[in-house]
Amino acid sequence: MPWWFWMLLTGALAAVSLAVVGFLLYSIVKKGLNVMGSVEQWATDYSEKMEQAQQVSYLTVEKTSKPAIFTPLNEAVSDYELGKKERKIDRATRRYQRRQTLGQPQRVDDIRINAQKGAL
Secondary structure, eight states: OOOOHHHHHHHHHHHHHHHHHHHHHHHHHHHHHHHHHHHHHHHHHHHHHHHHHHHSSSTTTOOOOOOOOGHHHHHHHHHHHHHHHHHHHHHHHHHHHHHHHTTOOHHHHHHHHHOOOOOO
């Protein structure tokens, strides 16, 4: 084959390769701009909802707390254990009520905890 054919073939392959790379870059940029637009819309919606939520004053919870770094270890452990017991009782109560509503058999521990709490 003549030398000019190889030059023409190389040029054509290079042009096709550049066209493919250009198309891929264009599609990536287009998708990126679409994502940026949807993120902007989401952020706008989120900020509007947050402003509406902050305007509702009855939902604000005023809780005084101190930095945990200054809490003595024994006090922190006892607070955690107390909260752990409360969470366990709350879970058992919810589970008891849910199973009572669905007509399912109860766990013996749930019945005992609810009987002690006076929920039965």
